[in-house]
Amino acid sequence: MRAATETTDPALPSPDVLAERLLPWFDAHNRTELPWRRPGTTAWGVLVSEIMSQQTQVARVAPVWEAWMARWPEPADLAAAPTADVLREWGRMGYPRRALRLQECARIIAEEHGGTVPADPAELEKLPGIGNYTAAAVAVFHYGGRHAVVDTNVRRVVARLGGRSDAGTATTRADLAAAAALLPEDTATAARVSLALMELGALVCTARKTECGTCPVTAECGFSGQELPEGPSRKRQRYKGTNRHVRGEVMALLRDADGPVERARIDAVWTDRRMVDEAVAQLIADGLIGTDEQGRFELPSR
DNA sequence: AAGTCGGGGAG
DNA sequence: CTCCCAGACTT
Secondary structure (H helix, E strand, O other): OOOOOOOOOOOOOOHHHHHHHHHHHHHHHOOOOOHHHOOOOOHHHHHHHHHHOOOOOHHHHHHHHHHHHHHOOOHHHHHHOOHHHHHHHHOOOOOOHHHHHHHHHHHHHHHHOOOOOOOOHHHHOOOOOOOHHHHHHHHHHHOOOOOOOOOHHHHHHHHHHOOOOOOOOOOOHHHHHHHHOOOOOOHHHHHHHHHHHHHHHHHOEOOOOEOHHHOOOHHHOOOOOOOOOOOOOOOOOOOOOOHHHHHHHHHHHHHHOOOOEOHHHHHOOOOOHHHHHHHHHHHHHHOOOEEOOOOOEEOOOO
């Protein structure tokens, strides 16, 4: 039953119909060989993979994850590592603050959870850098819980099933509720549906184009056959020439340096001195870089 | 709800 | 070249 104030969007398919259409397609098309999907991967390994995959393509994450897990197999291992080593191993995956938060996660899990990654999404969300998506992903993909796993792909697919061209800029409570309403009762099946929705959004129902002709749920979709609107759906910040770009260059310099770096070498990464000042100040404030007794710059020792 | 936070790969 | 990626967090 719907309230009169709600829109008249097409009804979403029932969970059972969705699963019936989606899962055979998923069995035939799901990519993977992703290393963290191998049997025997720990909850910690899954958590690390999900943090690394936040806004970084999984293909780029895979080799870093392999080296990372070989070096620091358990939370206590990462907790004890020098932060400089952690940031170097993170490499060029972007958003290095994720690496800091991941190490904080390791310390909290090691010290307050006896080294065991929580299975409850609410508990996981208390950890730094873990939001709704990552918490659900760990709880479902490792622990096998029954929760909606809502990433950008799932939000887009669910929006289109409901007749819209795309989801909004931010994840809303309505997005989460709509995705949860699509989960079948059976817990193991629900987990596969979540992964299948993500995969459908990555391979068929993508941001740039729809392939309704090959989509397994085209008959149940409110947007099927419609054209995507022209132009960018979301405003995006340029990267080149931004303050963010300068920070990236400073971090790259310090990652590749053998020891502490003089200010003069920092200044050499960018022509605009004021932008370097701003970048360095922000990196220090974020805990991504530090200074030694002589005022030289380096990655944080702890 | 909009801005900010990297860097690279795909189109 | 532009756009987007298994998002989280702050404002």
